[in-house]
Amino acid sequence: MRFAIFRTIGVLLLSLSVLSLLWLIRPTPAERIAPTWVVPPSSSGMPERLPTPPLILTPTPAIATEMLLVQPHLDVAIPADLYHPADHLALAKQLDQALVYVSARFGSPPASRMRTQIVHDQSCMLRGLARTDQRVLEVLTCNNLPHRRVINIAAHEFVHQLAYDRYGVVHMQSDLIMLEGIATWGAGNYWLGDSPSFRDFVRDNYRTNLLPLATHYDGRSIHDMNQLYYQWASFVEFLLETHGRERLDALAVTGNREPGSGDYVGVYGIPLGELEQAWQAWQAH
Ligand SMILES: [Zn+2]
Structure with missing residues (x-):
């Protein structure tokens, strides 16, 4: 019980810290923290890519207006009214690539699949949080914010999950x-x-x-x-x-x-x- 409470507190604290951090990644004047240019990951040292499965586009049962894009290493859920539907697949692919990149850089892969939940936030305050015990990473964004900034945030959140998987729940404290x-x-x-x-x-x-x-x-x-x-x-x-x-x-x-x-x-x-x-x-x- 104590363990569960500490874990819950840890997740909450982490979420708060991430929420706070992501104030930094508002359009101005903190543009520097969300790099405008992202270097493509080098092919050297990358984990072997799994074959890309066929794209599955299905409304999730809970939220009919949400699309689930199953990627090689990641499930990505995107609200149908966020960004142009034609861009959803590119965003999901770039998130999957970011996970591959940070896994190689961090030095160990995720213990199992995780889900990236993109949330349409009308306040337009870009932010993210890692629910590492649930393997769910959320990024809140809006149509006025470019995709690349969603990916920059997700890259940081992915590493929280990788660290949780490598070190265990104690890392969260x-x-x-x-x-x-x-x-x-x-x-x-x-x-x-x-x-x-x-x-x-x-x-x-x-x-x-x-x-x-x-x-x-x-x-x-x-x-x-x-x-x-x-x-x-x-x-x-x-x-x-x-x-x-x-x-x-x-x-x-x-x-x-x-x-x-x-x-x-x-x-x-x-x-x-x-x-x-x-x-x-x-x-x-
Ligand atoms: Zn963080």
Whole structure:
């Protein structure tokens, strides 16, 4: 029972964090967080593609005006009144490609199929949330928002699911730096635009005013929250490059949702502060 409650709280908190984040991805002035240009995933290192099954277009029983597009790795549900029906298949295919890309980048595939639920939101506030225990990822959008921004958001949400599948439910209560840093890092090109790495992105955009890594975004500006997500992704990139995947995986299941709460000493032998100094030096080059 306690477990179920904690899990529910975790999902709610994650959803809230995602909802908050996606304020960033409104048309202006935070365009930078939703890259206008997305690099096609490289074919190298990608998981083997499954043969594409025949497209199935059927109204779902619960909502007659919704179409379900069954893709090789993903089920995509799109309201019939959202976007032009002729664009639905392209959107579903691009979402499927994004899942393949982030799975290769993250290093492990989803445990089983998941569903991406596109929701027509009249308020036109682009946002997403990951119901990882249900394997449902929602993206709320409207006709005035381009498809690519739906895909950019979904890429981040997909990684939350992959992390849940790799690390288990305990990850949802882990250090916020890891929880959101891994999801942002895993989204890769979908968040980098034309930057080659998160190190470059942070250096080019935030170099003169880095925030302490153990900063919570609660109560801070949208700009700061935006910056924290990118800094955390850069920190994940740094930990991977300098200390390897095994330790990152060990860290990803520690903490209590507070940024900086992970067991850095147990995993790396030094506290976060020392790792952060090394990261800043790495970041500056
Ligand atoms: Zn997130």
